[in-house]
Amino acid sequence: MADRMNESAGPGLLGLAMAAESGARPRLPLDDYVVRVPGEDAVELLHGVRDPRHGVRLGALWGRLAEALASREGDVIADLGRIGGSDTPNDLLRAADTVVMVLKPTLRQLDAARSRIDALRGLRGARGTIGLCLISDGPYRAAEVEQVLGAPVLAELPYSPADASVFSDGVQPRRTFKTSLLLRSLRCLGRRLRATASTASIDGGDVAGAFPAGVSVAGGGER
Structure with a gap:
């Protein structure tokens, strides 16, 4: 997917988890971490973690992510x-x-x-x-x-x-x-x-x- 995008896919799910940990914004900044998939109409990607050791940082994210996804159209x-x-x-x-x-x-x-x-x-x-x-x-x-x-x-x-x-x-x-x-x-x-x-x-x-x-x-x- 990174090759297809011809650019960095961004920090993805781990970056979103780190933003949630900071508590600086009351709402999960999902739009800042999804990236548009080239050649597809209105298809966006939030990629997961490559290193399984990072999985422990995601536990507190799932509830807020579920709410954020539910609020999006599509x-x-x-x-x-x-x-x-x-x-x-x-x-x-x-x-x-x-x-x-x-x-x-x-x-x-x-x-x-x-x-x-x-x-x-x-x-x-x-x-x-x-x-x-x-x-x-x-x-x-x-x-x-x-x-x-x-x-x-x-x-x-x-x-x-x-x-x-x-x-x-x-x-x-x-x-x-x-x-x-x-x-x-x-x-x-x-x-x-x-x-x-x-x-x-x-x-x-x-x-x-x-x-x-x-x-x-x-x-x-x-x-």
């Missing part, structure tokens, strides 16, 4: 990585209209996902939707995964390392990348998430901190 997508550890941003998970766990339909990842989904239900109560996104690299079908985990599969993405590396490692895309099955599946996932989150926002009523038409994406296993 959709919010937060990639929270693996959940369940002491650094899990519970305030963001509570506030999101939809939480989506990304996993492969394998025995190992289904087993790891089960306890995490139970924890999410305990954290969120009846708030919004907890859904699944499957990476199609495993022996189980979507219906079987839904039955085991008790959560709906919102989308299935193809197992396509070559195309996925364009996003993860900045690899030069092949000529057919824009029409690839991965991108078509991602667009389908986007439409499903928007519809699900919009419904959750309406049903959620006066729940405090809800992201308007927002989506929080949490990874449940290896991706």
Whole structure:
């Protein structure tokens, strides 16, 4: 992403946490730390931390960040990585209209996902939707995964390392990348998430901190 932007991505989440610690401004200065993504209309990025040792500075930020995101117009997508550890941003998970766990339909990842989904239900109560996104690299079908985990599969993405590396490692895309099955599946996932989150926002009523038409994406296993 830094290569695509052709400039520094700024201090990101860590800088925002340091600004919040100073207490100089009553409102979280979110607009000072998000950066516009070149070539995209109205898409902004707040990047996370590279050094895991910095994670301890983020704990006090999540509640204020959830409120700040809820006050912004448009959709919010937060990639929270693996959940369940002491650094899990519970305030963001509570506030999101939809939480989506990304996993492969394998025995190992289904087993790891089960306890995490139970924890999410305990954290969120009846708030919004907890859904699944499957990476199609495993022996189980979507219906079987839904039955085991008790959560709906919102989308299935193809197992396509070559195309996925364009996003993860900045690899030069092949000529057919824009029409690839991965991108078509991602667009389908986007439409499903928007519809699900919009419904959750309406049903959620006066729940405090809800992201308007927002989506929080949490990874449940290896991706």
